[in-house]
Amino acid sequence: MSAPATSSRRSFLKGGAIAAAPLAVALPAAALATADHKARARQLQDRAEIAALHQAWLRKLAAGADASALFADAKASQLGPTVHGVAADHSGEADRIDVAADGLSALGRFAVTVDLHTELPRTSTLAQMAHLQGGGVVRHAEARTLEARYVKQAGAWAIAKLALAEA
């Protein structure tokens, strides 16, 4: 079961009630309430941990620090050679974190601004000279959606994969 991280408590409860409905047939009311409460609590906890993981990743990226420890596989920590910065875009769509029903994986979607550095091909004298003087790079920012996949390993969340999609 999943819900947007920024959804209201009312909509969250509604979604939780629907997901839990089949259990109501077999379980007494008190047991049902306890199970539902635990599931919701676990999910809130998961989403909070994933949000914190995402913030930690953003901070490390902004500081130019090594973020590979946040990943399930350190080799998956790169977004590509042209991406030189990612920052939260507070004017974009609300962040969304969907935790799988088994609580072992999750998907996140975050509105971000991406700093892209595109290296000029060295096919002209001008470009060659620009590179020689330490430039030769076109920098621009674009609004994108960061699509993140998370996995829970040994009781802790880690980033499994990141991808940038059109906003």
Next chain:
Amino acid sequence: MAGTPYPKLQMHRFAYTKLTPEQIQAKLTPAAIRGPSCASPMSDVFANKSLKIVTDKGPVLNYRFKGPNRLTLSEGDAKPVDAGYGALTQDKIAFFAHLIPGTQRGYAVVIDQATQLATVFELWFSGYQDNREVQREIYQGYVEQAGSPPDKRHVTTNRMEGHAYHWTQDNGAETLEFFPSAAYSHFVELSRLGGELGYCAPSDYIKLDDDFYLYARVECEFSGTLTLYAIDLNRLQQMGLRLGFDARDQLEYYVFRGDAEWLGQIAQFEKFGDIAGNVVPPPKDAKKGERRVYRPLLTMPKMTRDEVNAAVAKKTTVFPPPGAGPQMAGNSLPSTGYLAGKSLALRYDDGLVMEYRFDGPEDLQWRRDGGDWIKARYKAWEPAPGVINFGHLLEGAPDHDGHMIVADFDRALFTCFNGHLNTPFFANEAGVKVRFGVVEMEGLTPPEYDRHGFTDELLGRALTWNYAPGLTSMHLYSTPHSMSWIIFTEAGAGGLEWSGPAAYVKIRDGLYYMYWLEEACNGTLGTIVINLRTLHDSGIGYHCGAEGLSMSAVGAHMRHAGRFDILKFHQPKTEGTQA
């Protein structure tokens, strides 16, 4: 008869001797003992004085000046050495220079006597693979006085960017010196080389205060000579040092004075408030004295005629699609179908007749002097109403010719920049012939005498060109026969700079056709039609390298960056040659 002022080979063609350290040492030793010469009286401002110059991250120099031309130097705690020196003053600024006997090193020092701040240039030979190239490291510091050392220092700056001067030195040397970059400079040797071409050199610019600046250049890729001087901006006077080996390997070691004429200032493109120097920082982990130097002759591919023929046969590219070429057409004008369906002949004044059938907007047939028709790909642009710029390769031509043409259909005139390969120095280096003539076509009556012609109307102008995001340069038209190009840094400062032979043809008022040759530098022939009113160009590049021969579009947005008043320095001299 005095003869002409022109060298047999221009600087970029001259094979400067690869002097050995021993050859250099042999010439420096007596000069270091003697000290520099000077055509003007030298100053005794330091005579019988002692100075201790303390530099940041550099040496402590203990000087004892025994007279107007003898000194003793102790570098830190090292043993004192005697040397000859020369000193000059300009108002409150004092300058002296010397070599250190037994070494290939020396110092040039500028002291502001009001503040006791000092800039020290440590100079040396045999520090680069070309031993004759003077190396320099710059230290900021002060003359030690009683009390606390000063907090301020002389600083590198972009405040000289955009200036230009006509200098006449006390020894008669006359130059035009342009500072369109904060990291390089461009100079035209009027008296030494006849002023035909301009050249570029990595340069330092240091602010002493708002009235005095320090400038230095090293003629890398050429003789390796250093020219260093302090400029008094109000009085338009200079004093400085020239150190290096000339084309005959004679040591030039003298201090000089000079007077200037202010030639104006072109625009700067940094943000207001940005007066920082060091706009092209040295490479990471740079060694002492190391900086980023454009060395195009060293790095360009140099191909033989056979290699060129093989490369052309292997791959020839004519107007590749956007994104596949050298990225110089990102802001190109839209191409035109103006010529499609037309048939015409270009009758060259030198006798050639080229007939054309334009089968479409990008396909034509041509034949030379009534020969067989040959198909070719072309592209055309209309940089001004009725003026068509088009180009195509001449398949089968032994020198792989390309014709880049501007035809004015209102006047039935054309100019052809006939690019070709297999030139004398490097076979892949483009050459160009400028050819004029008339357009013969149904409905057009060409003039009998009128022709396009060479012009000096662009002389002294600076124009910026934005070809694509991140690809912006500035042209400086510094002589009627050469052009310099400056590459902007991300902060908008002028950075690396180079130059090459060029020619300028007037098509109409405000409309010019020019070429530049990247001789001893990639070998490209660039051709553009400049429209000073629409602030746009249309052009064609012609280039051969190991990857093959290419003809590609060039197009950029233009800005006027200003103009230097230099026409009078390039007027034909009417006095005649002196006997």
